[in-house]
Amino acid sequence: MTLSLSDVTVTRGHGRTRTPVFHEFTARFEPGRVTALVGPSGSGKSTLLAVAGALLLPDSGAVVLDDTDITGLREAERTRLRRERIGYMFQSGNLLGALTATEQLLAASYVAGGGTRRHRARAVAALEEVGLADRLKHRPDQLSGGERQRVALARALFLGPGLLLVDEPTAAVDRTQADAIAKLIIDRTRAHDCVTLVATHDPAVIATADTRIDLNPEP
Amino acid sequence: MFLALREIRAARGRFLLMGLVVMLVAALVGIVSGFTTGLGNDTVSALRALPATHVAFATGAKSDQFNRSLVDEATVAGWRQRPGVEAAPLGVTITRGTTGRGLEIDMAAFGVEPGTFPAPAVRRGTGLDAARPGLVISGKLADDGVRVGDTVTVDRLGLRLPVTGVTGDVSYGHVPAAYLPLDTWREIRFGVPGARTTPERLPRDASGVALRARSGADLAAADHALGTLTLPMSKVLEAAPGYKGERVTMTSIQVFLYLIAPLLVGAFFAVWTVQRAPELALLRAIGASRRRLLSYTVLQAALVVVAGTVAGGALALGTGLLLGAAVPFSLPAGTLTATLAAVALVGLAGTCLTLRRVTTPDPLTMLGAAR
Numbered sequence A: 001m002t003l004s005l006s007d008v009t010v011t012r013g014h015g016r017t018r019t020p021v022f023h024e025f026t027a028r029f030e031p032g033r034v035t036a037l038v039g040p041s042g043s044g045k046s047t048l049l050a051v052a053g054a055l056l057l058p059d060s061g062a063v064v065l066d067d068t069d070i071t072g073l074r075e076a077e078r079t080r081l082r083r084e085r086i087g088y089m090f091q092s093g094n095l096l097g098a099l100t101a102t103e104q105l106l107a108a109s110y111v112a113g114g115g116t117r118r119h120r121a122r123a124v125a126a127l128e129e130v131g132l133a134d135r136l137k138h139r140p141d142q143l144s145g146g147e148r149q150r151v152a153l154a155r156a157l158f159l160g161p162g163l164l165l166v167d168e169p170t171a172a173v174d175r176t177q178a179d180a181i182a183k184l185i186i187d188r189t190r191a192h193d194c195v196t197l198v199a200t201h202d203p204a205v206i207a208t209a210d211t212r213i214d215l216n217p218e219p
Numbered sequence B: 001m002f003l004a005l006r007e008i009r010a011a012r013g014r015f016l017l018m019g020l021v022v023m024l025v026a027a028l029v030g031i032v033s034g035f036t037t038g039l040g041n042d043t044v045s046a047l048r049a050l051p052a053t054h055v056a057f058a059t060g061a062k063s064d065q066f067n068r069s070l071v072d073e074a075t076v077a078g079w080r081q082r083p084g085v086e087a088a089p090l091g092v093t094i095t096r097g098t099t100g101r102g103l104e105i106d107m108a109a110f111g112v113e114p115g116t117f118p119a120p121a122v123r124r125g126t127g128l129d130a131a132r133p134g135l136v137i138s139g140k141l142a143d144d145g146v147r148v149g150d151t152v153t154v155d156r157l158g159l160r161l162p163v164t165g166v167t168g169d170v171s172y173g174h175v176p177a178a179y180l181p182l183d184t185w186r187e188i189r190f191g192v193p194g195a196r197t198t199p200e201r202l203p204r205d206a207s208g209v210a211l212r213a214r215s216g217a218d219l220a221a222a223d224h225a226l227g228t229l230t231l232p233m234s235k236v237l238e239a240a241p242g243y244k245g246e247r248v249t250m251t252s253i254q255v256f257l258y259l260i261a262p263l264l265v266g267a268f269f270a271v272w273t274v275q276r277a278p279e280l281a282l283l284r285a286i287g288a289s290r291r292r293l294l295s296y297t298v299l300q301a302a303l304v305v306v307a308g309t310v311a312g313g314a315l316a317l318g319t320g321l322l323l324g325a326a327v328p329f330s331l332p333a334g335t336l337t338a339t340l341a342a343v344a345l346v347g348l349a350g351t352c353l354t355l356r357r358v359t360t361p362d363p364l365t366m367l368g369a370a371r
């Protein structure tokens, strides 16, 4: 899968909170590579992820996933695209309070309309890959911040997305955890051959990325 | 099922509480419905047991007709002549008596002409005979200890009536029915204590004329010609003392419960949805369709409402058993099922009031990092 944005203009908010974020932004992203989105707070990193992730429609411009311009899709089709092609790891609040680590991954299958039972073994394997073999039955409130982020990453990757979007993965964890997560993102991107965008302030994450895009707030 | 059950398990305290509330409402509806049926039976089962389609009363009686209305023999004879109608006089009056063994009883005396259709079928003993006085008692009086062969003395007059048979468990105005020949009934209704009036000198009246009308019989014309007012059985029931008032009371309690149930369930699910809003936004963000969120929420509602209702039904039945035969409570399976189905339905309707909110959380809120 490839992702390209051309002449994307985004404004957030309405009326008095109306905030221009991007003006005619253009970029192209290749599979198997990690792009770090870098910029000061408020520069639009999360907004760019949301546009790429079919959560937010730009005012103008094209957002093309493979051959489809997602700006032309109906809401239900964008929802479907999110569950089938896109893995999203948010800065926080990724997990469902009622579910164990394993079930967080199965929830992705549930949302995608598939059964959950036959995916259980694969969910366990995916959690082992992110180093959580002995946290399978833990609920979010029984996991550390870094463990939660790793579960979220495993969930984002669980259905083999073509596009992986990661927002500030290391903001809430210590150095060792951050390095581990940065390495995981690179590993998984190579293994799944997905287009990966990471919004980050973290020099360690930026250093491991293949490319970086600097976003600056509109003057 | 996947999310529905796990969320219920995680929030089991709240769901248990909601289930208990649904259970209590369902039990209350069941119990009220049991009393509605029970009291109704107690008031009008003798009228329901009457194989009549209509009863013709005197025009002057606008309410409490069995007590107020009197029709004379000419009127009865007139009705017997009408085409498409089978008619028989019927007398109803409530009185008291004492059996030979000193048992005091209240009874709704139904005067009928033996051999006509209002005469009761007997479960034990023999039916009424025009040739001699006799009493066919409701099964309820038999339960109270009156036996075939006993003699019941009518307190007011000292009239002695041998019990010849037992019919179904019928009563009228909360008093067990007892059937007797119309002539005997006239003595009870019109006789004056102390004055030894012979039956021939008493009025030859009855309370009304029980009718078995074929469809198409012109009852209005007959009413006009004979000066009567004919009511269909559904209206005749309202002539029984207290019936209408009991109905209104019980029905309004039920109506309020049917209004309360959906509001309770609706309020619970409204709060539940607000509490889940961040998670619903997450589910939408990772691609859950609106339909998926709706269907699993409805499933949760169905589980708690159905489980609560079934438990409530069991509680109502248990209450009925505990109350025993002493109180007019009757909850047949059919009534119970219909009542519970209605509770479950209005409960689910309550959820539907709040369903729109399930799909409104905005997936974009997931961007606003730590809230």
Ligand SMILES: Nc1ncnc2c1ncn2[C@@H]1O[C@H](COP(=O)(O)OP(=O)(O)OP(=O)(O)O)[C@@H](O)[C@H]1O
Pocket: A012, A013, A014, A017, A018, A019, A021, A039, A040, A041, A042, A043, A044, A045, A046, A047, A048, A199, B367, B369
């Ligand atoms: N709902 C909104 N309404 C109005 N303005 C908004 C809204 N959401 C975001 N913005 C504005 O859009 C700009 C970009 O926001 P965004 O969240 O993309 O920044 P960011 O680069 O991710 O920042 P951070 O590093 O703090 O997460 C910000 O200036 C913000 O104030």
Ligand SMILES: [Mg+2]
Pocket: A045, A046, A047, A167, A199, B369
């Ligand atoms: Mg951000």
